[in-house]
Amino acid sequence: MRKLLALALVLxxxxxxxxxxxxAWNKLVADAKxxxxxxxxxxxxxxxxxxxxxxxxxxxxxTVDYLGGRSSDMAGRLRAERSSGIYTVDAALSGMLxxxxxxxxxxxxxxxxxxxxxxxxxxGSKWKSGKLWFIDPEDGYILRLFSTRTAMxxxxxxxxxxxxxxxxxxxxxxxxxxxxxxxxxxxxxxGSSDSARFYIQYGEDFVKKLYxxxxxxxxxxxxxxxxxxxxGAYPIAFGAEDEEMEKLEKEGFPIHRVYHLDGMSEVVSPSxxxxxxxxxxxxxxxxxxxxxxxxxxEGLEVYSRAxxxxxxxKDIDAAKYLPTAMIPKEGGDYFDSYNWEFVLNTKEKIRVRxxxxxxx
Amino acid sequence: MSTVTIPxxxxxxxxxxxxxxxxxxxLLFFCIVMALPILFMLIGSFNINPPGQPxxxxxxxxxRAFSDPQTLNALWMSFLFSIVRLIPSLTLxxxxxxLIARTDMPGxxxxxxxxxxxxxxxxxxxxxxxxxxxxxxxxxLNSMAMHLxxxxxxxxxxxxxxxxxxxxxxxxxxxxxxMLLTPVxxxxxxxxxxxxxxxxxxxxxxLWRITFPVLSPMIIAIAVLSFIKGLESFNTELLLGLPARxxxxxxxxxxxxxxxxxxxGEATALGSVFLLVLFFLAxxxxxxxxxxxxxxxxxxxxxxxLRVKLGKWRYVAIGAFITWFLFMxxxxxxxxxxxxxxxxxxxxxxxxxxxxxxxxxxxxxxLFIGSLTNSLIIASTTAILGIMIYxxxxxxxxxxxxxxxxxxxxxCWLPWVIPGILMSLGxxxxxxxxxxxxxxxGTVWGIALALTIHDSPVSTQAFKSAFMQLGPDxxxxxxxxxxxxxxxxxxxxxxxxxxxxATVGMLNFGSALTSISTPVLLYSAESRPLSILLLxxxxxxxxxxxxxLGLLITFIICVMMLIGRGxxxxxxxxxxxxxxxxxx
Numbered sequence: 001m002r003k004l005l006a007l008a009l010v011l012x013x014x015x016x017x018x019x020x021x022x023x024a025w026n027k028l029v030a031d032a033k034x035x036x037x038x039x040x041x042x043x044x045x046x047x048x049x050x051x052x053x054x055x056x057x058x059x060x061x062x063t064v065d066y067l068g069g070r071s072s073d074m075a076g077r078l079r080a081e082r083s084s085g086i087y088t089v090d091a092a093l094s095g096m097l098x099x100x101x102x103x104x105x106x107x108x109x110x111x112x113x114x115x116x117x118x119x120x121x122x123x124g125s126k127w128k129s130g131k132l133w134f135i136d137p138e139d140g141y142i143l144r145l146f147s148t149r150t151a152m153x154x155x156x157x158x159x160x161x162x163x164x165x166x167x168x169x170x171x172x173x174x175x176x177x178x179x180x181x182x183x184x185x186x187x188x189x190x191g192s193s194d195s196a197r198f199y200i201q202y203g204e205d206f207v208k209k210l211y212x213x214x215x216x217x218x219x220x221x222x223x224x225x226x227x228x229x230x231x232g233a234y235p236i237a238f239g240a241e242d243e244e245m246e247k248l249e250k251e252g253f254p255i256h257r258v259y260h261l262d263g264m265s266e267v268v269s270p271s272x273x274x275x276x277x278x279x280x281x282x283x284x285x286x287x288x289x290x291x292x293x294x295x296x297x298e299g300l301e302v303y304s305r306a307x308x309x310x311x312x313x314k315d316i317d318a319a320k321y322l323p324t325a326m327i328p329k330e331g332g333d334y335f336d337s338y339n340w341e342f343v344l345n346t347k348e349k350i351r352v353r354x355x356x357x358x359x360x
Numbered sequence: 361m362s363t364v365t366i367p368x369x370x371x372x373x374x375x376x377x378x379x380x381x382x383x384x385x386x387l388l389f390f391c392i393v394m395a396l397p398i399l400f401m402l403i404g405s406f407n408i409n410p411p412g413q414p415x416x417x418x419x420x421x422x423x424r425a426f427s428d429p430q431t432l433n434a435l436w437m438s439f440l441f442s443i444v445r446l447i448p449s450l451t452l453x454x455x456x457x458x459l460i461a462r463t464d465m466p467g468x469x470x471x472x473x474x475x476x477x478x479x480x481x482x483x484x485x486x487x488x489x490x491x492x493x494x495x496x497x498x499x500x501l502n503s504m505a506m507h508l509x510x511x512x513x514x515x516x517x518x519x520x521x522x523x524x525x526x527x528x529x530x531x532x533x534x535x536x537x538x539m540l541l542t543p544v545x546x547x548x549x550x551x552x553x554x555x556x557x558x559x560x561x562x563x564x565x566x567l568w569r570i571t572f573p574v575l576s577p578m579i580i581a582i583a584v585l586s587f588i589k590g591l592e593s594f595n596t597e598l599l600l601g602l603p604a605r606x607x608x609x610x611x612x613x614x615x616x617x618x619x620x621x622x623x624x625g626e627a628t629a630l631g632s633v634f635l636l637v638l639f640f641l642a643x644x645x646x647x648x649x650x651x652x653x654x655x656x657x658x659x660x661x662x663x664x665x666l667r668v669k670l671g672k673w674r675y676v677a678i679g680a681f682i683t684w685f686l687f688m689x690x691x692x693x694x695x696x697x698x699x700x701x702x703x704x705x706x707x708x709x710x711x712x713x714x715x716x717x718x719x720x721x722x723x724x725x726x727l728f729i730g731s732l733t734n735s736l737i738i739a740s741t742t743a744i745l746g747i748m749i750y751x752x753x754x755x756x757x758x759x760x761x762x763x764x765x766x767x768x769x770x771x772c773w774l775p776w777v778i779p780g781i782l783m784s785l786g787x788x789x790x791x792x793x794x795x796x797x798x799x800x801x802g803t804v805w806g807i808a809l810a811l812t813i814h815d816s817p818v819s820t821q822a823f824k825s826a827f828m829q830l831g832p833d834x835x836x837x838x839x840x841x842x843x844x845x846x847x848x849x850x851x852x853x854x855x856x857x858x859x860x861x862a863t864v865g866m867l868n869f870g871s872a873l874t875s876i877s878t879p880v881l882l883y884s885a886e887s888r889p890l891s892i893l894l895l896x897x898x899x900x901x902x903x904x905x906x907x908x909l910g911l912l913i914t915f916i917i918c919v920m921m922l923i924g925r926g927x928x929x930x931x932x933x934x935x936x937x938x939x940x941x942x943x944x
Binding site: 039043044045046049050065066067068069070071072073075076077080081083084086088097098101102105106184186187188217218219220221222223224226227230231233241243244247248251252253359360 | 430488495497498598599602603605607615617618619620621622624703704705706707710711721725726727781785788789792793797801802880881884885886892895896897899900901902903905
């Protein structure tokens with residue numbers, strides 16, 4: 001009898017809690033609809049810019065005002081707005097560096113964890129890491145949405161055979177002198193991530209040999225890197241955008257992704273797969289609804305498909321739309337190129353050193 | 361001929377009072393919208409604490425920016441580029457403007473139109489086109505040259521000092537200078553030239569001793585503008601200079617701005633060098649102009665614009681221009697147009713290389729129509745505001761009756777001596793600090809005002825030079841006849857500077873459509889212009905769609921140019937057909 005009573009109480013508590021959650025959710029949706037729109041900062045990619053507002057509008061009838069562009073420009077703008085007491089943006093989908101070094105450091109964000117109330121989002125079992133993957137030191141502001149297995153570099157196999165580069169040392173082969181193109185390692189971003197990895201693992205001497213003696217072509221333009229690789233002018237490319245490589249493959253260019261070099265861990269990266277919620281959001285309810293939606297199975301799948309990132313949720317079958325090579329294996333040993341400490345401290349110090357080495 | 365009714369005479373005191381009020385009003389306006397943003401940025405550059413923390417002032421940012429040994433190298437490289445580019449581009453521009461406006465070269469109006477057109481072709485895809493043509497590995501011209509006897513390696517290399525100079529001549533080079541100089545040449549009365557010829561001077565001597573000296577204020581102003589723009593330039597240098605390890609000063613500023621978080625302090629510190637250069641140039645420019653009256657070319661006592669007869673050289677002149685234009689503009693432009701129809705820009709060897717999809721995607725972009733509407737409103741407002749404000753400023757500066765002429769002149773140059781994005785950031789702070797922020801921030805009106813401010817140097821100098829060409833007797837005659845200053849300005853002076861007004865209006869219209877750095881911090885989802893859409897396409901590597909949009913923007917500007925030029929030519933006075941050739 002006592003057991004029965006306890007069971008009944010648990011059942012009641014569960015139902016009551018579910019009812020409360022459901023009430024809170026319904027209220028959130030109703031309030032968000034009253035606000036009518038949400039303003040987000042997000043990547044300028046056309047597919048993302050078109051698909052996210054469309055899907056969110058279809059689901060809730062709420063307009064997404066989408067501001068794409070360089071995050072450094074956006075940062076300057078937000079600073080100016082905020083110091084004048086103006087708050088125009090609700091949420092951000094962005095890369096880690098912007099989130100960490102600007103939005104988080106300058107205290108522009110609200111805690112995201114309490115804003116996530118959709119049980120399908122808060123349920124840790126739905127996520128590959130068994131819980132919501134907050135990357136910030138306070139474990140509650142910046143939620144990681146993507147973790148994609150990322151190629152270390154790319155090859156045009158018409159000019160270089162995959163077996164010619166098995167280790168990092170192979171890149172120093174004199175035959176590759178002047179044949180490697182890289183994203184600028186002296187700027188924050190993918191170029192400096194690559195150089196930092198080599199620097200940590202093989203030291204400064206190796207980096208000097210690779211970047212200086214091998215006369216790497218340095219570029220800041222993703223198309224210049226892609227075109228150089230496709231034409232074979234630079235048959236090895238570091239820091240290329242995977243999306244760009246996909247386009248080249250579709251056009252029939254023999255692009256080979258190098259995920260593995262002997263002696264080095266493979267790499268996973270979130271790219272622009274982070275979400276944060278701004279404090280003093282002008283549309284607070286629509287903003288909360290949006291972050292719940294983007295972290296949900298439905299929203300994250302839309303973002304993941306459009307951007308080409310492997311989702312950190314378990315219940316999305318990314319293999320349906322991403323090459324399986326881009327999806328990290330469960331329990332695999334990967335180097336996280338956007339680890340908080342690595343990005344904010346280690347990588348930055350090496351970037352400054354690279355500037356000195358390259359005479360900039 | 362229509363009859364002009366002269367209103368009641370006005371006393372000189374109200375006129376001077378109005379003059380002073382206008383001067384003070386303009387100074388106050390410029391102080392707020394031009395000097396304050398820069399002052400704000402300069403003060404901010406001494407704040408050594410990260411944003412969001414209490415301000416602590418010191419010299420750390422400045423020391424960091426200038427203690428880097430590469431900074432001086434980059435500055436020297438920028439000076440070198442700027443000077444080397446300036447000499448051929450200004451020389452060619454003066455010759456072309458003279459040919460258009462002062463000679464009987466056939467097709468002068470078309471040549472002028474082509475220069476306008478060329479100026480507004482977007483330079484980023486055009487630079488990519490030059491890379492396709494000149495790249496040592498796969499460049500079209502290099503490949504063609506390899507078929508020539510005795511050619512064993514690539515002839516051209518855009519990734520070099522001279523390669524960058526050459527591409528600049530094609531992308532920006534002479535076109536703007538021709539646009540600014542032609543109306544001034546056109547406005548030049550022929551009486552001085554006639555007198556020189558009567559005295560036995562030949563065409564060259566007349567040009568060298570008469571024409572160029574009287575037009576020197578505008579020529580020098582354009583040289584200063586080009587020099588400063590050259591110092592700031594970095595887009596082409598980023599694409600073509602990095603492979604050759606050529607770093608310019610603009611690249612260093614750009615690097616600071618692109619850091620995360622952006623290092624505005626260091627960037628402003630480096631940008632302050634441009635202010636010093638401006639002080640220096642403005643000082644000598646003013647000294648050159650002070651106390652001289654030799655620039656007056658339109659007076660009340662007879663006015664004709666007779667043209668120099670070139671004889672058989674007229675065909676040589678037009679032939680040379682066409683050859684130059686074909687090589688420097690049509691060739692890369694053809695690649696640009698073709699590129700907008702290619703699946704991948706510049707790749708002819710893929711299967712089915714051509715497609716309409718980029719144009720379809722452009723017109724199908726849900727943001728396109730809204731952005732187009734915003735752009736047209738912004739550009740039209742900028743053009744009208746520019747003419748209204750800078751015609752008055754130009755008149756005031758040319759009048760030599762100002763209390764603070766050097767200050768006003770200095771303010772007018774400011775928007776071009778600080779990198780565009782920093783100026784925009786300063787303006788953003790000003791907009792947000794005013795009670796009008798609801799009207800200015802995030803709206804098309806705020807963007808239009810910012811763009812009008814940004815166009816200040818070129819607009820002011822154009823109007824000032826035009827007003828300096830008008831003799832004081834025109835105003836005096838009107839005043840003696842009892843006309844008020846406002847009446848004189850509206851009915852006599854403004855029509856006489858009509859061609860310049862049309863030029864400034866069109867220039868502002870075109871700049872407003874293509875400018876990126878000014879609206880990038882000021883737009884909202886509702887006021888996003890086409891240039892921001894172009895930036896987004898370029899940023900995400902969609903060069904083909906960017907090329908299509910760039911061409912569309914150029915087409916819009918061309919249509920407006922035809923309208924504007926028609927208006928301007930109507931105000932110019934004698935048309936080409938009416939002009940009688942002068943004796944050689």
